[in-house]
Amino acid sequence: MIDVLIAGGGxxxxxxxVSLKTAAPHLDVMVIDGAPEGVWQKxxxxxxxxxxxxxMLDVIGVWDEIAPDAEPIKRMIVTDSKTSDPVRPIFLTFEDEAVDGQPFAHMVPNVALVGALRKAAAARGVTIRQSTAAQGFKSxxxxxxxxxxxxxxxQARLLVACDGVRxxxxxxxxxxxxxxDYGQSGIVTTVEHERPHDGTAEEHFLPAGxxxxxxxxxxxxxxxxTERTADANRLLAxxxxxFEDELERRFGHKLGAIKVVAGRRAYPLGLTLARDFVAPRFALxxxxxxxxxxxxxxxxNLGFKDVAALAETIVEADRLGLDIxxxxxxxxxQSWxxxxxxxxxxTTDVLNRLFSNDNTPLRVMRDFGLGIVDRLPSLKSFFIRQASGIAGETQPRMLSGQAI
Structure with a gap:
């Protein structure tokens, strides 16, 4: 019998x-993935x-594999304007480090992330079955x-569903x-630019998102x-x-000429929250x-927090001889x-509703609020610690860099 069967190979x-096999090598862990072989490499x-x-990724031994491809986010700036505005004033800037000199976030190519996880899974004896998926179960x-x-x-002692929002x-x-459903879609692509970004991330709040x-x-x-779905579909077509002309209007010229160097895709945006995270012998x-x-x-990152909490729950129960x-x-x-x-x-729902509009009085109030935050170092520090995920004394150990 399989100890933990995981549906979803993302x-x-x-x-x-990898977390389970790192902390408890004796557990029999299998991943079933409905995606075709090698699709993640694209x-x-x-x-x-x-x-x-x-x-957490360092604790399970994969961060060193990822690090050469990871770009630290050293600075984050926030603007709020219309697309047509010639100048976008900066209302909020984050430049603090999260902890021990570590940036509050890194950008990592998905291919590098999945590749490192698959390599670690193979090294630890995780069975991965590709091009097959679970269609039902009975506990x-x-x-x-x-x-x-x-x-x-x-047959397994526990089934974990990691098979996506649907x-x-x-x-x-x-x-x-x-x-x-927000009626919005997120267009995702990659651009190349003439001048260096110096590790700066920017979030421009525009009327469409x-x-x-x-x-x-x-x-x-x-x-x-982020665009309204009808506009996103128009841009993709x-x-x-x-496409590059519309992109340049939003990106600006601060980094010189830009060029799209990856495919463009759009994803519908919405809010989906499960009422329960668990059922007998089943977890989401x-x-x-x-x-x-x-x-x-x-x-x-919410998913990685799930991983840290669920892995710790399973491993500690197994060590106590409990039924995982x-x-x-x-x-x-679930309570965690x-x-x-x-x-x-x-929080994300409120932020999207607050900023994805062209209401002038609301714009004045939110920009005033951003300006206050920017002038209070202690409040900025609180927000960046929250964003980095290091705040909180009761969080799972792996999120603090500790082994289970």
């Missing part, structure tokens, strides 16, 4: 598997990894029977969600460009000249448990993560 599923996107998450007193899409059955396993478990530029290696930046993690707006860059799939054990994970996830979901 960042969250793989990091959970991912041109990059992700923001906060300080707490990079400490019993001592195990969960999982049926794969081609009819094969697997999780079929979450639906099969009967777990309800709170959902809201935030336009974020995030630093990468070799004079490149990753873009997360436009030729390169029109990552986007299967929560999907939030990218306005704060915390989506993937029992609801009594899994409730600890549900409130933090709900709080972040509400």
């Amino acid at each position: 960042y969250v599923g793989l990091s959970l598997a 991912d041109e996107r990059a992700s923001a990894i906060i300080a707490a998450a990079s400490q 019993g007193d001592h195990s969960v029977d999982v049926t794969l899409v081609h009819g094969e059955a697997l 999780s079929k396993l979450r639906d099969a478990a009967g777990i309800k969600t709170v959902e809201f 935030p336009f974020a530029t995030l630093p990468l290696k070799n004079n490149r930046s990753s873009l997360v460009w 436009a030729d390169d000249l029109v 993690a990552g986007d299967a448990a929560h999907g939030i707006h990218p306005i704060s860059g915390q989506g993937l 799939g029992s609801l009594a054990v899994l409730e600890r994970y 993560r549900r409130f933090d996830t709900f709080r972040m979901g509400v």
Whole structure:
């Protein structure tokens, strides 16, 4: 019998598997991934990894593999303007380091992240089965029977769903969600520019939504460009000249001429929060448990926090001789993560509603608020510690750089 069966071979599923095998090598851990073999190697996107998450990745032995490709975010600036404004005044700047001289976040190419996790999984004896997915399961007193899409059955002590925001396993478990469609889409691409970014990330609050530029290696930046869905679809369908012209209007000329060097894709944006994170012999993690707006860059990092909490819950229960799939054990994970996830979901929802509009009185009030924060070092320090994920005394040990 498999000890932990993980459905989903993305960042969250793989990091959970590696975390479990690092802390408890005797556990039999299997990952089943419905994606075709090698598809992850075609991912041109990059992700923001906060300080707490990079400490967790260091604990499980993969950060050294990732570090050469990681670009530290040394400075973050926030502006609030219309697209047509010739000047975008800076209302808020973060330049503090999170802890022990470490930047509060790094930008990491997704290929480097997944590649390092897959290498670590193989080295620790994690079984990865590609091009197959779970289509249903039935929980019993001592195990969960999982049926794969081609009819094969697997038996495990615990099933963890890391199968994305439209999780079929979450639906099969009967777990309800709170959902809201923002009517926005996030366009993601990478640009190359003439001048160096010096590790600076920028978030421009524009009427249609935030336009974020995030630093990468070799004079490149990753873009997360929020637009109303109809406009996003129009931009994706436009030729390169029109797309780059619209992009330049938002990006500006501070880094010289820019050129799109990766494919452009758009993702619908919404809020999805699972009402429960666990059921008997079943747990949700990552986007299967929560999907939030990218306005704060915390989506993937919420998943890494899930990993740290769930791995610690499972490993400590196993050391005590407890049933790792029992609801009594899994409730600890749920109590650890549900409130933090709900709080972040509400925060991003409020921020998006507050800033994604062209209401002049509201703009004046929010810019006044940003200016106050910028003038209070202690408040800025609090916000950056929250953003880096290092705040809080009761967080899982791996997020503080400690082994389970």
